[in-house]
Amino acid sequence: MFFEGSEKKIEIVTSPEWISLRALGRSFWAQMVARARADILAILSNEHCDAYLLSESSLFVWHDRFLMLTCGTTTLVDAALYFFEQTPLEHIRCARFQRKNEYQPHLQKTSFMDDVDRLSQRVPGCAFRLGYPDGHHNCVFHLDKPYGPAPDDTTSELLMYHIRGENADSLRCEHQRIKDIRRLLKLNRLFPDFALSDWLFTPCGYSLNAIRGNRYATIHITPHKNSSYVSFATNLDLANSPIVAILLKQLNPGCWDLIGFNARRPEELLAENTPYQCLATGEIQLSCGYRMSFNHFQHPDHRKVTAETLSPEKQPAVNAW
Numbered sequence: 001m002f003f004e005g006s007e008k009k010i011e012i013v014t015s016p017e018w019i020s021l022r023a024l025g026r027s028f029w030a031q032m033v034a035r036a037r038a039d040i041l042a043i044l045s046n047e048h049c050d051a052y053l054l055s056e057s058s059l060f061v062w063h064d065r066f067l068m069l070t071c072g073t074t075t076l077v078d079a080a081l082y083f084f085e086q087t088p089l090e091h092i093r094c095a096r097f098q099r100k101n102e103y104q105p106h107l108q109k110t111s112f113m114d115d116v117d118r119l120s121q122r123v124p125g126c127a128f129r130l131g132y133p134d135g136h137h138n139c140v141f142h143l144d145k146p147y148g149p150a151p152d153d154t155t156s157e158l159l160m161y162h163i164r165g166e167n168a169d170s171l172r173c174e175h176q177r178i179k180d181i182r183r184l185l186k187l188n189r190l191f192p193d194f195a196l197s198d199w200l201f202t203p204c205g206y207s208l209n210a211i212r213g214n215r216y217a218t219i220h221i222t223p224h225k226n227s228s229y230v231s232f233a234t235n236l237d238l239a240n241s242p243i244v245a246i247l248l249k250q251l252n253p254g255c256w257d258l259i260g261f262n263a264r265r266p267e268e269l270l271a272e273n274t275p276y277q278c279l280a281t282g283e284i285q286l287s288c289g290y291r292m293s294f295n296h297f298q299h300p301d302h303r304k305v306t307a308e309t310l311s312p313e314k315q316p317a318v319n320a321w
Helices: 021-035 078-087 110-120 166-171 178-184 243-251
Strands: 008-014 040-045 050-054 056-060 064-070 092-100 124-131 135-142 155-163 195-200 205-213 216-221 229-234 253-261 278-284 291-298
Touching: 008 078, 021 040, 021 050, 021 056, 021 064, 021 078, 040 195, 050 195, 050 205, 056 205, 056 216, 064 078, 064 216, 078 092, 078 110, 092 110, 110 124, 110 135, 124 278, 124 291, 135 291, 155 166, 155 243, 166 178, 166 243, 195 253, 229 243, 243 253
Parallel strands: none
Antiparallel strands: 008 064, 008 092, 040 050, 050 056, 056 064, 092 135, 124 135, 155 229, 155 253, 195 205, 205 216, 216 229, 253 291, 278 291
């Protein structure tokens, strides 16, 4: 069984003169989500934010910005273009569109450059890739417009691959319970005082949205044996937080990426005795005001590979001349 957990991401900031994005209501956001070929499963709200749990990842809406992530074979670019059609460009202060490389890109309906071609027809922008093209990497397209983020406007993304061990095996089992997954992930330590909304998929898979004030966190787990993928994203400052260390310990990934926008560098987040080694690192100062960083880590055990038996697919008939 295969499911593409790797996500696409769009984050847009609007001007104070424009309407509150929360006032657009569920109907507007449901239409936008549908453009990406996804559905809204649940909503969690507080005084600052509406957190929508989707059939493929998450959507967070504040008064002046929104963040949307989708996985699988969704077409997030269609949702982004729908928003651009409804919002005058002069009221968009900042826009970033990201895609991580997929396990099986040939199953996607578009490539990153296909998306860039379409977005460029609507907004002037720049596109970059951080990471090696033949390995894990992350691509970003952003509105080429000066913007000054607030000092606490940071984003950190922890993307984990090839999770292993007893906890990983447990996440692959059928007939799980949400309370057991919450305990496995130690959510009471990760997100104290946060309101939580989560969803358990059949036969396996788990999604979580967490909000406290204007802070958010989201976790999405695709535990499938040969294509496992776990994403964690937040606007929390992780410098003095145990979140990264706990997630790495509980899920034991063979390798992982840490991506940041004006976020702390990895040496400020990792314990000195970590077994993981950094194999790739890079950063770029974007013209939209954010310093984007990319770091790829691997556990020494993950260097060992074994042969996998493959079933030959039925080949198309060949014409005889």
